[in-house]
Amino acid sequence: MTTIFGYPLPVVLGQLVLGFVNGSFYALLSLGLAVIFGLLRVVNFAHGAFYMLGGFVAHLLLIWFGVNYWGALILAPLIVGALGVGVERALLRHLYTLDPLYGLLLTFGLAMMFEGFMQQQFGSSGITYPVPAALTGFYKLGFMVLPIYRAWVIVASLTVCFLVWILIEKTKLGATLRAATENASLTQAFGINVPVMVTLTYGAGVALAALAGVLAAPITQVSPHMGTSLVVVVFAVVVIGGMGSIFGSIISGLMLGFVEGLTKVVYPEASTTVIFVIMAIVLLIRPTGLFGRD
Amino acid sequence: MRLSPSRIVELLLLAFALCVPFLGIYPVFVMKLLCFGIFAAAFNLLLGFSGLLSFGHAAYFGIAAYITAWFRVKTGLSTELAILAGVATSAFAGLVIGTLAIRRQGIYFAMITLALAQCMYFFCLEASFTGGENGIQGVPRGSILGLIGLQSDVTMYFFVLTVAVAVYASIKQIVHSPFGQVLRAIGENEPRAISLGYSVNRYKVLAFVLSASLAGLGGSLKALVLGLATLSDVHQSTSGEVILMTLLGGTGTFLGPFVGAGIVVTLQEYLSDRVGAWVTVVIGAVFVICVLAFRAGIVGEIAKRFGRGATAPSA
Numbered sequence: 001m002t003t004i005f006g007y008p009l010p011v012v013l014g015q016l017v018l019g020f021v022n023g024s025f026y027a028l029l030s031l032g033l034a035v036i037f038g039l040l041r042v043v044n045f046a047h048g049a050f051y052m053l054g055g056f057v058a059h060l061l062l063i064w065f066g067v068n069y070w071g072a073l074i075l076a077p078l079i080v081g082a083l084g085v086g087v088e089r090a091l092l093r094h095l096y097t098l099d100p101l102y103g104l105l106l107t108f109g110l111a112m113m114f115e116g117f118m119q120q121q122f123g124s125s126g127i128t129y130p131v132p133a134a135l136t137g138f139y140k141l142g143f144m145v146l147p148i149y150r151a152w153v154i155v156a157s158l159t160v161c162f163l164v165w166i167l168i169e170k171t172k173l174g175a176t177l178r179a180a181t182e183n184a185s186l187t188q189a190f191g192i193n194v195p196v197m198v199t200l201t202y203g204a205g206v207a208l209a210a211l212a213g214v215l216a217a218p219i220t221q222v223s224p225h226m227g228t229s230l231v232v233v234v235f236a237v238v239v240i241g242g243m244g245s246i247f248g249s250i251i252s253g254l255m256l257g258f259v260e261g262l263t264k265v266v267y268p269e270a271s272t273t274v275i276f277v278i279m280a281i282v283l284l285i286r287p288t289g290l291f292g293r294d
Numbered sequence: 295m296r297l298s299p300s301r302i303v304e305l306l307l308l309a310f311a312l313c314v315p316f317l318g319i320y321p322v323f324v325m326k327l328l329c330f331g332i333f334a335a336a337f338n339l340l341l342g343f344s345g346l347l348s349f350g351h352a353a354y355f356g357i358a359a360y361i362t363a364w365f366r367v368k369t370g371l372s373t374e375l376a377i378l379a380g381v382a383t384s385a386f387a388g389l390v391i392g393t394l395a396i397r398r399q400g401i402y403f404a405m406i407t408l409a410l411a412q413c414m415y416f417f418c419l420e421a422s423f424t425g426g427e428n429g430i431q432g433v434p435r436g437s438i439l440g441l442i443g444l445q446s447d448v449t450m451y452f453f454v455l456t457v458a459v460a461v462y463a464s465i466k467q468i469v470h471s472p473f474g475q476v477l478r479a480i481g482e483n484e485p486r487a488i489s490l491g492y493s494v495n496r497y498k499v500l501a502f503v504l505s506a507s508l509a510g511l512g513g514s515l516k517a518l519v520l521g522l523a524t525l526s527d528v529h530q531s532t533s534g535e536v537i538l539m540t541l542l543g544g545t546g547t548f549l550g551p552f553v554g555a556g557i558v559v560t561l562q563e564y565l566s567d568r569v570g571a572w573v574t575v576v577i578g579a580v581f582v583i584c585v586l587a588f589r590a591g592i593v594g595e596i597a598k599r600f601g602r603g604a605t606a607p608s609a
Contacts, residue, residue, distance in 0.1 A: 091582065101400065104347075105537065105581065106582055108534055109578045110578065113575050113582070114578075116574025116577075116578060120572055232408055236412075272420070273417065276412060279406070283398070
């Protein structure tokens with residue numbers, strides 16, 4: 001069998017693919033987190049809970065209404081995004097004049113409520129979500145076997161990340177968003193309805209988390225706590241990348257997933273902590289993060 | 295000698311606490327409450343008096359619980375030394391994490407402490423001495439200095455109460471000391487404290503280590519009281535609970551953390567039997583309400599109503 005540094009090649013490649021899959025979830029989640037933080041100055045602790053809700057909505061759409069995966073991919077982010085809009089209008093809105101720490105605390109409380117509620121309704125064991133028929137099976141690449149669904153997750157997440165990046169950096173809407181992030185009151189003075197923009201931004205960021213949840217459902221199973229520790233990892237990713245940078249959060253998300261996959265091969269015991277160790281090192285060398293400015 | 299209103303409240307509470315074992319209240323419950331009170335008071339030293347929100351305080355509480363439990367079970371080290379070992383480990387963890395976390399401010403500080411505490415959680419999950427999912431069970435309480443046995447709940451209760459009162463008094467002492475005044479100055483306006491020539495980072499790290507050590511003391515005592523140390527002690531939900539206790543009781547007040555701990559522990563004990571998983575929803579909702587409408591907390595609101603200086607420290 002072909003080996004690489006003494007490890008069987010298919011094992012290494014398999015873990016790296018899995019690493020990329022996780023990395024693309026990190027990228028989607030930290031992207032949403034960064035967009036929300038940019039405009040609202042809220043670190044959205046409920047991001048993991050919204051990711052979980054995305055998975056659950058997909059599952060419930062399937063068993064209650066028979067909506068398939070492709071429908072869920074569109075509908076679940078819309079539904080969860082609408083919930084996010086409600087949260088922003090009803091709750092977060094009241095905190096903008098206060099210390100940003102209160103936003104973190106409020107969304108932490110919200111995460112507890114969502115997770116507790118789902119656990120009460122559906123129990124804490126994982127629910128299997130079927131891989132859609134079109135994406136079952138494997139690509140035989142000669143040196144390894146690649147599950148089609150995993151390849152799809154990577155391609156789909158990266159495409160979405162790329163589109164969001166284009167939207168923010170290259171379109172008029174994105175320019176307005178960046179202007180509001182830079183100076184909200186001045187942007188408002190130019191006749192832009194900033195409060196509506198803030199609401200929609202939160203909704204969109206949350207919808208991205210829900211999309212990641214739907215993409216993850218066939219891989220990780222749907223459970224009330226699927227986002228609980230993920231959100232902490234994504235926080236670390238954001239600290240490493242630097243919260244100010246959209247591009248930085250995408251790249252560092254992917255990169256860290258890759259490193260995590262590599263660690264699973266070389267030293268599995270450390271795979272859960274490697275991202276936090278990298279975070280500590282980055283803080284020592286470059287406290288503002290790899291792509292951060294402030 | 296004229297007693298200030300806050301001193302009267304303190305004395306009344308102390309008198310009540312001394313009567314607890316004779317009032318038919320279950321001492322273990324009150325001991326658990328006191329341990330979490332110590333934990334929350336330690337957390338409040340950071341958030342309330344230095345303006346630093348640590349989102350990972352369960353790391354220090356939990357690791358001390360594990361270390362104390364391990365020494366009691368595996369080596370039969372005496373109770374006070376086992377507690378000391380736990381506290382020393384938390385102090386060290388606080389030093390390492392604090393030194394890293396103070397490199398960023400505000401919201402980043404919170405995220406970094408959370409991430410590093412998660413690191414501690416995974417360490418406890420993987421390490422063999424912690425007993426994995428089972429934790430360390432059947433921790434013997436032992437005795438104080440080999441003289442007074444702690445097996446009886448009543449003796450243990452008075453021991454825990456003594457420690458809690460000592461922690462309360464020393465936090466008051468710390469806050470009112472010149473060191474504490476500098477901490478508050480940093481919390482209120484860091485750039486100004488720097489421009490006055492204070493080496494702000496050294497103060498912050500010291501405050502962090504103090505807070506981590508006291509949190510560890512709470513954890514060590516909890517391990518002895520309940521005879522067990524588990525993964526939930528180091529879990530992020532415990533870090534969240536201690537924030538809630540402090541916020542609910544009153545951030546930056548001396549009695550607040552104990553009041554908040556009392557309410558949260560009582561809620562958990564009574565609700566978890568009756569409503570199951572709803573308890574998480576209720577605690578989350580209390581959190582949301584606190585942040586939206588009740589940011590001064592119970593003791594903070596009372597102090598506001600009856601004039602400053604009552605329970606809040608004099609500005």
